[in-house]
Amino acid sequence: MKNLWNDADAEKMVADYARKGVRRDLALRVYTTRLLGGEPRLVLHGGGNTSCKTRATDLVGDEWDVLCVKGSGWDMAVIEPQGLPAVKMGALLKARALDTLSDEDMVALQRSNLIDPASPNPSVETLLHAFLPLKFVDHTHSTAILAIVDQENSKALVKTVFGDKMGYVPYIKPGFELAKVAADVFDADPSVEGLILDKHGIFTFGDDARQAYDRMIHYVTIAEDYIAKNGKPQATKAALPAKLAKASDIAPTLRGAVAVARGEGRFDRMISDFRTSDAIVDFINSARIAELAGRGVSTPDLSIRIKTGPMAVPAPDADKLGDYKVAVRSHVEAFAKDYRAYFETNDALDDVKRTMLDPMPRLTLVPGLGMFGHGRTLKDAKIASDVGEMWIEAVRGAEAIGNFQPLSKADLFPLEYWSLEQAKLASNKPKPLTGQVALITGGAGAIGAATAKLFAANGAHAVIVDLDPAKAAEAAKAAGNNSIGVGADITSPAEVRAAFDKAVAVYGGVDILVSNAGAAWEGRIGEIDDALLRKSFELNFFAHQSAAQNAVRIMLEQGTGGVLLFNTSKQAINPGPKFGAYGLPKAATLFLSRQYALDYGAYGIRSNAVNADRIRSGLLTDAMIASRSGARGVSEKEYMSGNLLGQEVTADDVAQAFLHQALAERTTADVTTVDGGNIAAALR
Numbered sequence: 001m002k003n004l005w006n007d008a009d010a011e012k013m014v015a016d017y018a019r020k021g022v023r024r025d026l027a028l029r030v031y032t033t034r035l036l037g038g039e040p041r042l043v044l045h046g047g048g049n050t051s052c053k054t055r056a057t058d059l060v061g062d063e064w065d066v067l068c069v070k071g072s073g074w075d076m077a078v079i080e081p082q083g084l085p086a087v088k089m090g091a092l093l094k095a096r097a098l099d100t101l102s103d104e105d106m107v108a109l110q111r112s113n114l115i116d117p118a119s120p121n122p123s124v125e126t127l128l129h130a131f132l133p134l135k136f137v138d139h140t141h142s143t144a145i146l147a148i149v150d151q152e153n154s155k156a157l158v159k160t161v162f163g164d165k166m167g168y169v170p171y172i173k174p175g176f177e178l179a180k181v182a183a184d185v186f187d188a189d190p191s192v193e194g195l196i197l198d199k200h201g202i203f204t205f206g207d208d209a210r211q212a213y214d215r216m217i218h219y220v221t222i223a224e225d226y227i228a229k230n231g232k233p234q235a236t237k238a239a240l241p242a243k244l245a246k247a248s249d250i251a252p253t254l255r256g257a258v259a260v261a262r263g264e265g266r267f268d269r270m271i272s273d274f275r276t277s278d279a280i281v282d283f284i285n286s287a288r289i290a291e292l293a294g295r296g297v298s299t300p301d302l303s304i305r306i307k308t309g310p311m312a313v314p315a316p317d318a319d320k321l322g323d324y325k326v327a328v329r330s331h332v333e334a335f336a337k338d339y340r341a342y343f344e345t346n347d348a349l350d351d352v353k354r355t356m357l358d359p360m361p362r363l364t365l366v367p368g369l370g371m372f373g374h375g376r377t378l379k380d381a382k383i384a385s386d387v388g389e390m391w392i393e394a395v396r397g398a399e400a401i402g403n404f405q406p407l408s409k410a411d412l413f414p415l416e417y418w419s420l421e422q423a424k425l426a427s428n429k430p431k432p433l434t435g436q437v438a439l440i441t442g443g444a445g446a447i448g449a450a451t452a453k454l455f456a457a458n459g460a461h462a463v464i465v466d467l468d469p470a471k472a473a474e475a476a477k478a479a480g481n482n483s484i485g486v487g488a489d490i491t492s493p494a495e496v497r498a499a500f501d502k503a504v505a506v507y508g509g510v511d512i513l514v515s516n517a518g519a520a521w522e523g524r525i526g527e528i529d530d531a532l533l534r535k536s537f538e539l540n541f542f543a544h545q546s547a548a549q550n551a552v553r554i555m556l557e558q559g560t561g562g563v564l565l566f567n568t569s570k571q572a573i574n575p576g577p578k579f580g581a582y583g584l585p586k587a588a589t590l591f592l593s594r595q596y597a598l599d600y601g602a603y604g605i606r607s608n609a610v611n612a613d614r615i616r617s618g619l620l621t622d623a624m625i626a627s628r629s630g631a632r633g634v635s636e637k638e639y640m641s642g643n644l645l646g647q648e649v650t651a652d653d654v655a656q657a658f659l660h661q662a663l664a665e666r667t668t669a670d671v672t673t674v675d676g677g678n679i680a681a682a683l684r
């Protein structure tokens with residue numbers, strides 16, 4: 001592994017932070033923490049921590065010996081000094097004399113000795129850092145080190161690979177007890193330059209930041225070299241079907257299979273992130289992949305991301321996709337059954353009250369194709385994929401030099417169900433549309449953009465489809481929540497298909513369609529140009545049909561229901577003069593909505609429509625408002641609020657109606673009117 005220390009960079013950081021009043025040792029602590037955090041083979045999504053023993057001054061000017069240690073929630077790659085909260089050393093060191101200390105008391109001890117009470121929680125490995133006397137302590141879950149410690153004979157192997165320079169610590173769950181044992185190992189031989197923690201990772205330390213970092217890179221490189229030199233040829237490959245299906249062919253099926261059924265047709269859905277590379281495919285094509293996946297995670301804290309380990313499914317045959325759907329469902333059921341048994345067996349061992357997490361896999365390995373990370377958000381799904389790549393690397397290394405034998409599931413359980421993690425989960429309530437994907441046509445227009453924003457604020461990922469790709473991207477950015485913009489002419493069935501393919505490629509599927517795009521052409525119906533009427537039907541009817549068809553195709557693959565929402569306008573009910581070219585296809589679209597409700601209700605797919613009127617938008621521009629209000633001899637304000645409530649109706653009001661229809665799980669074939677009240681357009 002390349003050593004990235006650079007004197008000039010280090011000194012620049014020291015100088016930059018000095019101007020902000022940050023001490024030299026803490027600035028260098030930030031510098032090497034970022035070097036470690038930027039390398040996924042060392043540190044991944046919270047899987048590592050660093051510390052520095054220094055001095056800090058409190059609000060009344062008293063100076064204290066403190067441990068600045070990584071705070072939870074901070075990413076080491078971009079850490080700042082405030083991500084390394086200062087904890088008074090005196091109290092931490094005293095704790096070593098205790099016989100026991102519960103996790104809750106350990107957190108309380110750490111928090112009550114913070115210099116700044118607003119700091120994040122110091123790492124769960126804080127005491128281990130404190131008990132080691134050297135000034136700088138670095139800890140990672142290096143994949144090369146894991147390949148060495150995830151072996152049955154790991155103790156002997158650690159000795160062979162590292163000699164006497166590294167202490168060996170048997171596996172103990174992170175926390176007080178591990179900190180004490182690790183400190184005892186150090187005290188038994190203070191000449192060691194680091195500690196290897198069985199089934200877990202590596203600590204190195206030194207008198208200055210550079211020494212601790214150099215030692216980390218040095219010992220990780222020794223592990224890498226050992227694996228490269230002693231690695232045996234790779235395992236036999238499994239036979240693949242002659243014609244492999246594509247990832248997009250199976251993504252909705254898999255996404256549906258891992259959704260958590262809450263009963264009565266209700267689901268907690270997940271996002272799927274597809275990831276592939278030659279290295280990923282080469283590894284998961286092993287004939288033993290299911291067996292290796294079943295052995296578990298390479299280091300225990302991965303369980304928070306991918307539970308007890310990945311799920312392996314068979315390679316998909318493009319000619320047998322129907323059979324494949326059945327196979328995927330049975331693999332997911334088997335995984336969930338094993339998970340439930342794992343929970344029940346281990347939970348029964350003591351009196352601690354725990355809530356079982358959902359039993360669904362978070363990482364699926366598909367030979368021939370790659371892997372899918374699953375999560376309630378795109379971010380979590382991508383983290384699962386990142387973790388999957390490093391799991392593969394550690395297992396490949398372990399198998400090259402021996403036999404991948406990670407922590408047993410019984411030992412993993414207390415970590416996955418660590419009381420503090422459980423408390424965090426209880427406070428982490430998902431939003432109403434978390435895990436759902438909403439595709440919105442006309443997504444950059446006033447109503448589309450307002451709907452995308454509202455849906456994203458309620459947890460959905462929005463796929464904003466618009467004729468103008470730049471505007472679609474802009475609206476996606478404004479909506480937030482990792483939404484995406486897609487440019488498409490929705491009167492082209494091929495472009496509609498491509499937009500849905502994009503949604504499947506990024507998120508794994510679609511749950512909500514907001515079929516919103518439209519445009520109006522004026523003219524008395526008896527005199528209107530036939531081509532214009534047909535053009536209006538293409539956009540205001542057939543484009544809705546083509547979007548709905550694609551949505552239903554994906555929803556049926558998922559098997560978790562879904563909802564189609566159509567913007568049908570007041571014109572569908574109550575024609576306006578010279579507006580036939582617009583109203584006729586909209587009336588057809590209103591009935592299209594009802595037809596979908598009728599034909600697909602049995603599959604849990606709902607279909608609703610919104611009748612909106614007089615909304616300031618691309619369809620009713622400021623210039624049009626000026627001209628129409630002028631023609632009627634009323635002010636623009638009077639024109640826009642010419643309804644029973646006497647108030648202007650906005651795009652946000654329409655977005656609220658769509659949200660209501662998306663959330664109302666027992667509402668289908670509904671038409672919601674959003675026009676401020678218009679008796680002539682009221683539905684019977």
Ligand SMILES: [Zn+2]
Nearest residue numbers: 047048139201
């Ligand atoms: Zn650790």
